[in-house]
Amino acid sequence: MEFIIVGGGRVGLRTARVLAEEDHGVTVVEPNASALEELSNAPFDVVEGDGSHEVVLEEAGVAEADALGALSGDLNVNFVTCMIGKAHGCRTVMRIDEDYREGIYKQYASEVDEVIHPERLGAIAAKNALIGGNIRAVADIAQSLQVVELEVTNDSPTRGYTLSEIALPADSRLLAFGKEEGAMALPDPDASLELGDRLVVLADFDALDDVRRIIVGSAADTLANASTGGS
């Protein structure tokens, strides 16, 4: 596929490198390109200029691009870039700088297909690392909806029960189940919960604490608040 990345900062360059390593065509647009040493022998094309100018994006190949990542640190540039990209038929991804704006852009910015907030993604990874192995956030589906993977511990009140016997909170659904050594699969209602088994649950943030208590057990309580700060 062909991609344009606007913004040659840390987020833009890393994204460009990952795409280039997977053999996609990538062009990075950056106003200070000639001043940036990292760009001198990069494995992708570089266009020097302001990504919010249509002529610059045309030079970068917006007409042929499949998708455009507006990943600069400037929200105004990013939004205008997405408007131009959308007009040229690209899928558009916009970087935002603050959490609360995610909902606003999703609701109002029809030119933007997807919104990303790098600091939030970093926070999810850091949170998972800090909390350790029992609970892992897999994805934020919506502002208050998260997919989490939980591991059955010695403290799990439901250890020994079968999946069909477990009553999860109303605002949550069991999506997948895996035995300690086995692969994840669709949940078999007759499977029993044993130490080390893993469950993937879709849950509202408000229900996460209860889900955690039911699957992981009381030892997780003290960590519960730290892990629901995603909204």
Add this chain to the structure above:
Amino acid sequence: MVVAYVLVKANTGEADRLKRSIAELEGIDRVSIVAGDVDLIAKLSVDSPAEVKEIAADAIQGIDGVESTQTYIAME
């Protein structure tokens, strides 16, 4: 007649609610939710500069979810 533009930065995703609350204030002509590093821009027309301050500094800033405002008074 004094015309002013108030740039509003929010700290909540409830842009709709903020827009409604600002639009209800006396003297506000129009409010738009905007893309960029502020979240809403309100245009107001009032009789005196003192009223600009009342609306921008007191009324708008008093709305829950408003982080900060910047006010620009039109010169023509």
